[in-house]
Amino acid sequence: MKTGNPMDSMSRLVSSTTIIRPSKGFFSIRWKELWDYRELFYFLIWRDIKVRYKQTVIGFAWAIIQPFLTMVVFSIFFGKFAKIPSEGSPYPLFAYCALVPWTYFAHSINNATNSIVENQRLIGKIYFPRMILPISAVFSQFPDFVISFSILIMMMFFYGVIPTANLLWLPFLIAFMSLTALAVGIWLTTFNAIYRDVRYAVPFLIQFWLFASPVAYPSSLVPERWRTFYGLNPMTGVIEGFRWALLGKGDPPQALLLLSLTVILFVLFVGIAYFRRMEGAITDVI
Amino acid sequence: MNRTMSNISIRVENLSKRYRIGQREPYKALRDTLTHALHLPFQVLKKENDRAGSHEKYIWALKEVYFEVEHGEVVGVIGRNGAGKTTLLKVLSRITEPTEGYAEITGRVGSLLEVGTGFHPELTGRENVYLNGAILGMRKAEIDKKFDEIVDFSEVEKFIDTPVKFYSSGMQTRLAFAVAAHLEPEILLVDEVLAVGDAAFQKKCLGKMSDVAREGRTVLFVSHNMGAVRTLCTKGCLIENGKILLQGKVDEVVSLYLRKCQDLTSAISLAKRTDRRGNGSLRFTSVKLLSRDGEEIAAQSGKDLVIAIDYVTDSQSEKHAEVSLAFTDLYGQRLFTCLSRSSHQGGFLRLPGKGQIRCIIPRLPLLPGRYNVSRLWCKIGAQMADDIQDAFHIEVAAGDFFGTGKLNPEDGGNVVIDHGWEIL
Numbered sequence: 001m002k003t004g005n006p007m008d009s010m011s012r013l014v015s016s017t018t019i020i021r022p023s024k025g026f027f028s029i030r031w032k033e034l035w036d037y038r039e040l041f042y043f044l045i046w047r048d049i050k051v052r053y054k055q056t057v058i059g060f061a062w063a064i065i066q067p068f069l070t071m072v073v074f075s076i077f078f079g080k081f082a083k084i085p086s087e088g089s090p091y092p093l094f095a096y097c098a099l100v101p102w103t104y105f106a107h108s109i110n111n112a113t114n115s116i117v118e119n120q121r122l123i124g125k126i127y128f129p130r131m132i133l134p135i136s137a138v139f140s141q142f143p144d145f146v147i148s149f150s151i152l153i154m155m156m157f158f159y160g161v162i163p164t165a166n167l168l169w170l171p172f173l174i175a176f177m178s179l180t181a182l183a184v185g186i187w188l189t190t191f192n193a194i195y196r197d198v199r200y201a202v203p204f205l206i207q208f209w210l211f212a213s214p215v216a217y218p219s220s221l222v223p224e225r226w227r228t229f230y231g232l233n234p235m236t237g238v239i240e241g242f243r244w245a246l247l248g249k250g251d252p253p254q255a256l257l258l259l260s261l262t263v264i265l266f267v268l269f270v271g272i273a274y275f276r277r278m279e280g281a282i283t284d285v286i
Numbered sequence: 287m288n289r290t291m292s293n294i295s296i297r298v299e300n301l302s303k304r305y306r307i308g309q310r311e312p313y314k315a316l317r318d319t320l321t322h323a324l325h326l327p328f329q330v331l332k333k334e335n336d337r338a339g340s341h342e343k344y345i346w347a348l349k350e351v352y353f354e355v356e357h358g359e360v361v362g363v364i365g366r367n368g369a370g371k372t373t374l375l376k377v378l379s380r381i382t383e384p385t386e387g388y389a390e391i392t393g394r395v396g397s398l399l400e401v402g403t404g405f406h407p408e409l410t411g412r413e414n415v416y417l418n419g420a421i422l423g424m425r426k427a428e429i430d431k432k433f434d435e436i437v438d439f440s441e442v443e444k445f446i447d448t449p450v451k452f453y454s455s456g457m458q459t460r461l462a463f464a465v466a467a468h469l470e471p472e473i474l475l476v477d478e479v480l481a482v483g484d485a486a487f488q489k490k491c492l493g494k495m496s497d498v499a500r501e502g503r504t505v506l507f508v509s510h511n512m513g514a515v516r517t518l519c520t521k522g523c524l525i526e527n528g529k530i531l532l533q534g535k536v537d538e539v540v541s542l543y544l545r546k547c548q549d550l551t552s553a554i555s556l557a558k559r560t561d562r563r564g565n566g567s568l569r570f571t572s573v574k575l576l577s578r579d580g581e582e583i584a585a586q587s588g589k590d591l592v593i594a595i596d597y598v599t600d601s602q603s604e605k606h607a608e609v610s611l612a613f614t615d616l617y618g619q620r621l622f623t624c625l626s627r628s629s630h631q632g633g634f635l636r637l638p639g640k641g642q643i644r645c646i647i648p649r650l651p652l653l654p655g656r657y658n659v660s661r662l663w664c665k666i667g668a669q670m671a672d673d674i675q676d677a678f679h680i681e682v683a684a685g686d687f688f689g690t691g692k693l694n695p696e697d698g699g700n701v702v703i704d705h706g707w708e709i710l
Contacts, residue, residue, distance in 0.1 A: 020380060020389040043420040047406060054408045054449075125403045126421055127380035280383040284305065 023280060030276070034129050041132045048111075048140035063144035064151055067099040074099075078216045087218050087249045090159050097246055098215040098239045100152050101177045104145040105235060106206045108178075111137040112185030113202050116193040116282060123283055130279050131272065134189040138181050156246065164248040173241040173253075176261060180234040183268035190275045193282040214239050218250065231256035234264050294392065295473055295504040296355040296378065301387035303348040303373050303528075347373040349528040351387070355521075360505040362519035362536055364512070364543050370528040371508045375399060375475050378506070393504065396423055396471030402462030407451035411442060411461055414450055418465045432468045439494075440464035467494045473504045510616040510656060512540050544681060554678045556595075556662075561675065568607065568637070568664050568671035571596045573678050576644075585650055585680050587694070587702065588687030593645040597664070597672075599637065605666050606634035609643055611677075613652075614660040615700050621657070622701075651702045653694055654684040 034041075053060060071092055078084045079091030086094035115137040116123070116130065123130065156163070192198040213235040214222075222230050230236060237257040244250045348370045355361055363371050376382045378389060379397030404421040405414050415436055419429040429436075437443045440461040442453070450458055476495075496518055499505055509515050515522065515536065522539025524531045526546070532539050557571040576592040577583045585591050599605060611624045624645050626635050635643065662677035663670060684693050687702045694702055 016392075016394065018380070018391040018395060020377060020384060020391070021387065022383055022385060039426055040420050040423075043417055047409070047417055050413065051406055051408050122404050122421065124381065125399045126397065128421070283382050 023276075030129065034131065037128050037132060040128055041136055044132060044136040045140045048136065049143055052140075060143075060147055063147040067096065067103040067148050068151065070103075071096040071099055074216050084217045085221070087220070087243070087247075089161070089243075089247045089249050093155055093159050093161065093247065094218075094243070095216060096152055096155055097243050098213075100145065100148050101173075101238050101242050102210065102213065102215050102235065103148060104141055104177060105181050105184075105238075106210070107144065108138040108141045108181035109185045109188055110202055110206065111141060112181075113188040113192045113199050116189055117196070117199070130282060131186075131275055134185050134275075135182065137189075138178065138185050141181075142178075152246070161247055163246055166245045166248055166252070169241065169245045169253065173238060173245060176234070176241070176257075176264070177238045179261075179268060180238060180264050183264050183271055186268065186271035186275050190271070190278050190282070194278065209233075209235065220250075228256065232260055232263065234260040237261075293357050294354050295357045295359070296353075296389070296391050296506070298351055298353050298378075298389045299387060301348055301351040301374075301377060301389055302346055302385050303370075303377055303382065304344045304385040305347050305373075346528050348377065348384070351528070351530055353523060353530055353533055355504060355506065357393075357504055358502040359521050360499040360507065360519045361521045361523050361533075362515035362539070363506060363508045363523045363525060364510070364515060364539065365525035365531075369525045371525050372399070372477055373528075374525065375477050375506065375508055379475050391473060393472030394423075395473045395475065396469045397475040398422070398466050398469070399475075399477040401466050402458060405450060405458065405462060408449055410449050411437075411440075411446040411453070414461065415446075415465055418462065419468075422466065422469050423471070424469065428470075436464045436468050439467060439490075463491055467491065471503070473506075474498065475506045477508045478510065512544070512655065516540055544683070556674060556677065559674055559677075563673040564663070564670040566600065566671065567666055567669065568597055568599045568605065570662060570664070570672055570674065570677075571598055575680065578646075584683055585652070586683045587652060587654060587685035588649050588689075589685055591647045591650040593647070595643045595645070595662075596641070597637070597643060598640050599671075602639040604639075605637045607637045607671070608633075608665045609635060609645070610661070610663050611645060611659050612661040613680075614658050616656055616658060618658075618660065619700075620660070621652075649687065649704070650682065650685075651687070651704070652680075652682045653698065653700055653702060654682050655700065656681050657700075 058065075074095040075092045079086065079095065084091070089097075112134040115133040119133055188198060188202060192202075210216075212230075212233055219227070219230060219236060219240055237253060237260050240250055241253050241257065244252055351370075351374065363374065365371050373382070375397065376399070377384050378391065379395065379399070381397075381399070402414075402418060404418055406417065409417065415433065416426070416429055420426065437446055440457075440463070442457050442461050445453065445457065450461070453461070495505075495507075499518055505518075507515065507519060519536045521534065522536040522543075523533045524539050524543050524546075532542055554573045555571070556573060557569070562569075572595070574582060574594045574596075575585055576594050578590050578592060580592075583589075583591075593611065595609075607626075609626045613621045613623065615621060624647070626645075627633060637643070657680045659677045659680065661673070661675055663673040665671060686692070687694060688704075
């Protein structure tokens with residue numbers, strides 16, 4: 001544990017004292033230490049992004065292809081054939097508007113799940129707060145999000161959709177989306193580090209979650225009596241919120257969103273504490 | 287923390303680290319845990335039992351370790367493989383948490399358990415310098431400032447913008463070490479990192495490290511290279527079975543270690559080794575180092591060495607066998623191989639059902655140091671009968687190889703070859 005020498009805050013070169021002992025307690029999260037390692041955090045994100053685009057032939061296009069093609073498939077099967085309602089927006093726009101945050105979420109949690117295992121060499125050879133790994137895995141998906149989001153803007157332009165003042169909610173929704181991905185990601189990371197078969201379950205979880213969220217259909221399709229339960233899914237709030245903020249259709253975020261935000265913050269906090277608790281064991285297992 | 291310990295850099299008290307057998311805990315599958323959950327009531331009972339007999343399932347890689355390192359001391363940590371040296375470094379660099387005990391480190395710590403940690407083959411040399419620097423705890427501004435110096439040191443400036451996957455392994459090592467060498471913590475924890483790279487570069491690194499030592503920085507240096515330990519370190523610390531056996535002047539500690547090694551070489555049992563392959567029609571049981579007269583000795587440079595290997599076979603009949611001993615240095619670099627097929631007159635060794643094979647090396651051409659018989663095997667006919675990796679170590683003491691009354695310098699490589707000079 002890094003305890004403060006009073007001089008520490010003045011300069012890193014001034015001696016600081018490090019105490020090493022078995023960690024105790026459930027809630028020793030060491031926020032300050034996370035902050036001290038912010039440069040490493042930044043470098044790991046930078047590495048993830050750089051490597052991802054170096055290894056592929058078409059680079060950044062990947063960020064667009066996946067949500068875009070999914071949108072095309074959804075438009076044909078759900079929009080055209082199944083005639084699923086789209087709350088008055090063109091179905092492709094309706095679906096894509098949901099696929100942008102959804103793809104970010106899905107990739108983030110998948111990426112975070114594997115982050116500890118993929119970096120096991122690093123973990124065995126050098127100390128840094130291990131929590132940086134899942135967090136940077138989630139944040140390194142951000143450029144992809146921005147790119148696919150820019151396509152969304154082009155589509156809105158194409159369909160002649162003018163955003164309303166609701167747009168001001170967007171930063172909040174993006175933050176909510178990232179927090180959700182982080183909360184789920186941290187739990188899955190911890191599980192996967194302890195139980196190595198978790199990662200095989202994650203694609204299934206994502207698929208299941210996709211259909212439990214209003215990506216291909218509006219949540220108005222869900223029977224009224226299940227709506228509260230359905231609304232607890234934080235991705236429901238994110239997606240509905242995106243549609244409302246950008247397309248101006250549907251209902252504004254409601255109390256339910258606040259509830260799921262509370263739930264997510266709680267899940268995130270306990271997830272972080274749990275991760276910290278297991279951190280020592282994770283290093284020894286790896 | 288401002289007690290009268292301003293002069294102490296590292297203080298370790300009662301430090302212990304427990305691992306499950308097999309050094310590392312095996313990871314679990316969720317599947318197994320779910321199955322176990324069904325037996326939960328029984329599990330609880332079993333846990334109680336486990337606790338009682340926990341010494342059977344766990345090993346203590348470190349057990350109640352106490353020591354202190356003063357500011358500016360360069361301490362060589364030595365001991366056999368698996369003695370706990372690396373675990374100690376891992377605990378001090380916080381890679382792994384201690385199970386019990388306490389350590390206090392005053393000053394900014396840098397640890398170097400490997401060079402090139404986090405190097406990514408897809409990234410260029412330049413990018414890797416920044417990434418690796420950040421991983422080792424350098425600030426970006428610090429790397430910016432030292433970048434040219436790092437590239438200079440690494441001797442790869444021409445390829446600095448090429449992805450490192452196109453580098454030779456030597457180039458990668460040089461670049462990696464260049465970054466590490468420019469780390470400027472107050473306390474440096476170094477594991478066997480000099481094990482890599484060519485001799486010239488190793489020398490350069492040793493040079494850099496002794497600069498570090500002279501600058502008054504505290505260094506904890508784990509190594510098998512007794513030469514390096516003696517040159518670089520002022521203090522030594524010998525670890526055996528997770529305990530500190532001796533801490534003191536480097537020469538005393540090194541010589542105790544060498545004596546211990548020789549004790550160990552006097553008869554090495556191979557009978558209980560389970561990590562062996564082969565069909566078992568012959569089994570090596572033990573190894574002794576003998577002189578020509580059959581007395582047990584410690585290997586010495588330039589003295590005849592007889593490696594006597596006892597064996598048993600599965601029948602009384604005579605076997606046509608072929609035996610091989612491969613010698614490497616401690617870094618796994620192959621030095622030479624004693625292969626009976628090519629060196630024994632008449633090809634096959636004709637072995638009775640039970641006995642001793644003796645491999646005789648006249649005027650042992652190895653410089654003082656520790657060597658590994660990285661593979662010892664025996665074939666009967668074409669069948670592999672016994673095959674042991676890392677069979678045993680040989681500690682070679684200094685000796686007068688040429689009979690000139692002079693010793694070879696220890697930094698002259700691993701091997702001495704007989705040679706002469708003529709002036710015309």
